[in-house]
Amino acid sequence: MTSTVERAGRVAARPARSSRYRRRRNLVTLALLAPTLLGLAIFFVYPLIASVYYSFTRYDLVSAPQWIGLRNYEYLFTQDPNVWKATLNTLWFVVIWVPVKTVFALLIAGLLARAKRASGFWRTVFYLPALVPPVASVVAFVFLFNPGTGPVNQVLAWFGIKGPLWFNDPAWSKPSLVLLGIWVMGDVMIIFLAALLDVPKDQYEAASLDGANGAQKVRFITMPSIAPVLMFAAVTGVIAAIQYFTEAAVASSVASGKAVVGEGISNNLGYPDGSLLTYTQWLYVRGFGTYQLGYASALAVLLFVVAAVLLILILRRFKAFTPEGAQ
Numbered sequence: 001m002t003s004t005v006e007r008a009g010r011v012a013a014r015p016a017r018s019s020r021y022r023r024r025r026n027l028v029t030l031a032l033l034a035p036t037l038l039g040l041a042i043f044f045v046y047p048l049i050a051s052v053y054y055s056f057t058r059y060d061l062v063s064a065p066q067w068i069g070l071r072n073y074e075y076l077f078t079q080d081p082n083v084w085k086a087t088l089n090t091l092w093f094v095v096i097w098v099p100v101k102t103v104f105a106l107l108i109a110g111l112l113a114r115a116k117r118a119s120g121f122w123r124t125v126f127y128l129p130a131l132v133p134p135v136a137s138v139v140a141f142v143f144l145f146n147p148g149t150g151p152v153n154q155v156l157a158w159f160g161i162k163g164p165l166w167f168n169d170p171a172w173s174k175p176s177l178v179l180l181g182i183w184v185m186g187d188v189m190i191i192f193l194a195a196l197l198d199v200p201k202d203q204y205e206a207a208s209l210d211g212a213n214g215a216q217k218v219r220f221i222t223m224p225s226i227a228p229v230l231m232f233a234a235v236t237g238v239i240a241a242i243q244y245f246t247e248a249a250v251a252s253s254v255a256s257g258k259a260v261v262g263e264g265i266s267n268n269l270g271y272p273d274g275s276l277l278t279y280t281q282w283l284y285v286r287g288f289g290t291y292q293l294g295y296a297s298a299l300a301v302l303l304f305v306v307a308a309v310l311l312i313l314i315l316r317r318f319k320a321f322t323p324e325g326a327q
Helices: 002-054 071-078 083-114 119-131 134-144 151-158 170-183 186-197 201-209 214-225 227-242 246-255 279-289 293-317
Strands: none
Touching: 002 293, 071 293, 083 119, 083 170, 083 186, 083 227, 083 279, 119 186, 134 170, 134 246, 170 246, 186 227, 201 214, 214 227, 227 293, 279 293
């Protein structure tokens, strides 16, 4: 009888001990996550909520915010003379700059993966430009592509080719920045190289025995194997293009003759002819050039929504939400 009672007591105590263990484990997990959660709350959640609130106000950072409803958004969509030009320029970088940089990085990575001799040297050569600070790389490119004294046009002249105005021509300013993006593609290239080297060699050998050619190997073996890396490159590239600021601002500043970006920013913004005016530059000017923080917050909220939609589309395109192995 005593033994039966003791067994019943032990069985009843097990759920209590299990519950205490789960609570203790959850508390430990929460304590370990606390620094990250606190950082997200302070540096992401609170600024996001504050930006949404300020987007419905007139706020100049000095006086108290004044609630004005949807007026900032009405002005954004119907009256702002530069927001659509900046949006189209930014969209151009998303549609052209990101794919071109990604494709070139993938091609160079493919060549380096096949390299038999001096592969380490060439990997270093192609990766080093990514270590150059963005401002320095832009200043160097504006000098190299100077239409009057730059060495690029001088070399073209040797072959009887009249070089364009590059950063001083609205038709060539954005393609010039694309060339800069190709030059500093080392960060993406090295990730592609690691992915390509990780593709199992036996799959290529089996495909060769089955009579597959090079294009079929790329389509049915290489691309599916590096799909997660392609998705990563696409997501990070789109984020960088949407936030494109430093390179365009410095290129406009240097090419227009103003070496300091902050001086006379309203005069040389987007030079030449507004072709390098990006959305984030316009947001910066309205927020910290004219101190229209409420309107700048509306611009920031719209940027966040558009970026979220684009990233969701990209993730869905790569089936990132589908469990691995699901059909």
